Amino acid sequence: MGVLVFIEDPDDELSQQAVGFAGALAGDAQAIAFDPSEAYAPAAWAQTLVELAGQRSATAVVAPGTDRGNEVLAHVAAKLDQPMAANCVSATPGDPATVVRMRWGGSLLEEAQVHGSPLLLTAAPHAVAPAPIAEVEIITVTDAASPLDRVVRVLERVPAASGGVSLADAEVVVSGGRGVGSAEGFSVIEELAALLGGAVGCSRAVTSAGWRPHSDQVGQTGTKVSPEIYIACGISGATQHMAGCKGAKRLLAINPDGEASIFASADYAVIGDLHEVVPAISTEIRKARGT
Amino acid sequence: MNILVCVKRVPLTGGKITLTEDAQAIQTRHLGFTVSPHEECAAEEAVRLIELHGGQSTVLTLGPAEAEEQLRDMMAIGIDRGIHLITDGGEWDPQATAAAILDAIRSDAEDFDLLLFGNESADAGNYQVAIRVAAALGLPCVNGIKAINIEPHPPHTLRCEQEVAGGRDVYEVPMPSVVSVLEGINLPRYPSVPGRMRAKRKPLVSTEPERPDAQLPMVRLLLPEGSSKQAEVLGSGAEAAPAVVRILQEIGVV
Numbered sequence: 001m002g003v004l005v006f007i008e009d010p011d012d013e014l015s016q017q018a019v020g021f022a023g024a025l026a027g028d029a030q031a032i033a034f035d036p037s038e039a040y041a042p043a044a045w046a047q048t049l050v051e052l053a054g055q056r057s058a059t060a061v062v063a064p065g066t067d068r069g070n071e072v073l074a075h076v077a078a079k080l081d082q083p084m085a086a087n088c089v090s091a092t093p094g095d096p097a098t099v100v101r102m103r104w105g106g107s108l109l110e111e112a113q114v115h116g117s118p119l120l121l122t123a124a125p126h127a128v129a130p131a132p133i134a135e136v137e138i139i140t141v142t143d144a145a146s147p148l149d150r151v152v153r154v155l156e157r158v159p160a161a162s163g164g165v166s167l168a169d170a171e172v173v174v175s176g177g178r179g180v181g182s183a184e185g186f187s188v189i190e191e192l193a194a195l196l197g198g199a200v201g202c203s204r205a206v207t208s209a210g211w212r213p214h215s216d217q218v219g220q221t222g223t224k225v226s227p228e229i230y231i232a233c234g235i236s237g238a239t240q241h242m243a244g245c246k247g248a249k250r251l252l253a254i255n256p257d258g259e260a261s262i263f264a265s266a267d268y269a270v271i272g273d274l275h276e277v278v279p280a281i282s283t284e285i286r287k288a289r290g291t
Numbered sequence: 292m293n294i295l296v297c298v299k300r301v302p303l304t305g306g307k308i309t310l311t312e313d314a315q316a317i318q319t320r321h322l323g324f325t326v327s328p329h330e331e332c333a334a335e336e337a338v339r340l341i342e343l344h345g346g347q348s349t350v351l352t353l354g355p356a357e358a359e360e361q362l363r364d365m366m367a368i369g370i371d372r373g374i375h376l377i378t379d380g381g382e383w384d385p386q387a388t389a390a391a392i393l394d395a396i397r398s399d400a401e402d403f404d405l406l407l408f409g410n411e412s413a414d415a416g417n418y419q420v421a422i423r424v425a426a427a428l429g430l431p432c433v434n435g436i437k438a439i440n441i442e443p444h445p446p447h448t449l450r451c452e453q454e455v456a457g458g459r460d461v462y463e464v465p466m467p468s469v470v471s472v473l474e475g476i477n478l479p480r481y482p483s484v485p486g487r488m489r490a491k492r493k494p495l496v497s498t499e500p501e502r503p504d505a506q507l508p509m510v511r512l513l514l515p516e517g518s519s520k521q522a523e524v525l526g527s528g529a530e531a532a533p534a535v536v537r538i539l540q541e542i543g544v545v
Contacts, residue, residue, distance in 0.1 A: 040460070042432075042434070043426075043431075043432070067434075067435050067453075067455075070411075070418040070419075071418070071422070071434050071435070074418055074419035074422040074423070075422055075426070075432075077419060077422075077423070078419070078422050078423045078425075078426035078427075079426065081386075082506070083384065083385070083386060083506035083507040084385070084417075084419055084507075085507060086411075086416060086417050086418045086419065087416060087418075098510070100513065102416065103414055103415055103416055103512070104304065104308070104413065104414060104416070105413075105416065106515065107304070107308055107515070108308055108317070108512060108513075108514065108515070109512070109513040109514070109515055110415075110509050110510075110511075110512055110513070111509070111510040111511050111512075111513060112507055112508060112509050112510060113507070113508050113510060114506075114507055115506045115507070115508075116506055122418075148429060148431065151431040151464055151465070152431045152432060152433050152462055152464060153462070154460045154461065154462060155461050155462060155463055156460075156461045157455070157457070157458050157459065157460050157461070158452070158458050158459045158460075158461060159457060159458040160457060160458045160459070168456075171544065172544050196539070196544050196545070197544075198544075204328070207475075207478070208478075210478060214474065214475030214478070215475070217474075217475070220328075220413065221328040221329060221413070221473070221474040221475075222474070222475070228542055228543075228544060229538075229539070229542055229544060236306060237306050238304070238305055238306055239304045239305070239306065239307070239308060240304070240328075240413075250542065252525075252535065252538070253522065260306075261305075261306030261307055262306075263522050264307075264520065264522075265520060266520065266522040267520060267522060267523065268522060268523050268524075268525050268535070268538055269522040269523065269524045269525065270524075270525050270526060270527070270528075270531040270535065271524065271526075271527045271528075272526075272527050272528035272529070272531065273528070276528055276529045277528060277529060277531060277532065277535075279529075280528075280529035280530075280531075280532035281532045281535050281536065283532070284532040284533055284535070284536045285536055285539070285545055288536055288540070288545060289545075
């Protein structure tokens, strides 16, 4: 009896949250990580976890709600033909167990029952406090992993071209929406972002229009950001977008429509046309710096 | 080459989600519908791969009768034929969804070389249907893919790239395989008027699969606790700039 927690790295915050989530589910949670020398191979890793869960008669297998956490656990679920609930914010054991899980990137929640055993859950990012990981059991892929399980594995990692501030890690994000009006219109957004040492973001409407690359898109299907301040310019505040910027510590919205739904999530509001407001802010920053 | 792409009809939620009175669904009376974003890109990718390598593409959906609109939309951007697994509009859990797709694949006359999915649907976000279908068919499955290149010569290996912190992870898999993609793999085209006209005449087969008992039944939907903040209004127009800069100075970014 016990809970196995598949973690990516004991120093990773989302892995620590998964251990915290598992601890709330049952007292005895064992953190499991694959040896760093193992190339990532989701199906082979899942087969290894299936075998381990069987040997230990695990009542639950938990993983962080990350790309890899969800992927490996879905393979475990497929192999065991058991249900799996992704991105849970809470769970209550029982027969059936009950979970509350995220839909729409967290814009909506769902209460669901999970039938079957072992219970297979991933922990939604930033829903549960992280728990320190005192002891990690390091494992390698089992011989029981079939040739098919081993087909999909990372062959190489191509490093990203360096340069510029990464959107995901930026302390300041200046983001433009449909209100920017054109690709050229982003020059004022770029200018302010550069002055603040921040990154440029945009909404899905902007990438769909081809004004900015998808790598700039903040949202449920884009990058999730967590800056000190998120400056949303001409963005209406669709749930798709808010799912990507809700991690921001503060949100400043600039929009000509005082009724725009973005203001319901904003800490600071400027009512006005971004093409007047944003250059004025840049000018004011230069003035404050005496440049 | 023969490609199948699976898509889901989802509401365009806009700025605020409201629920039906029984909390079993999103109130969609005033909403439009679309194909879930990752899956729209999967359909575009199917069309591009067929343009490049030749062959035929099929789009499949499990959804209510109205989801024919989404199948026709995908045919309008270039998908050749459709399979509609018609439901009464209720929730199908991931295992039931995967089983219905599996039955459809097995009973279809075509043998697919590549099965494309979205990494996760915009609404339910279960992250597992592609993996379950692949496991049942005994096929390799790569997920969260942002680039697909098919080796032009036999054995036509698929080279797939995945964005990770610090770079891109590369996978190579043989065909047939299952691949789930992410938005950003391409920029989907808009359907043209002639494309829409052609889509009306493209073949569409439909069946009404029986829904098995759910293993992950939804009890009810809940709205997260409102972040209904009271924003501090810093002013209107360019006159607000000094107040904005004071805030930026307080935070320490100026």
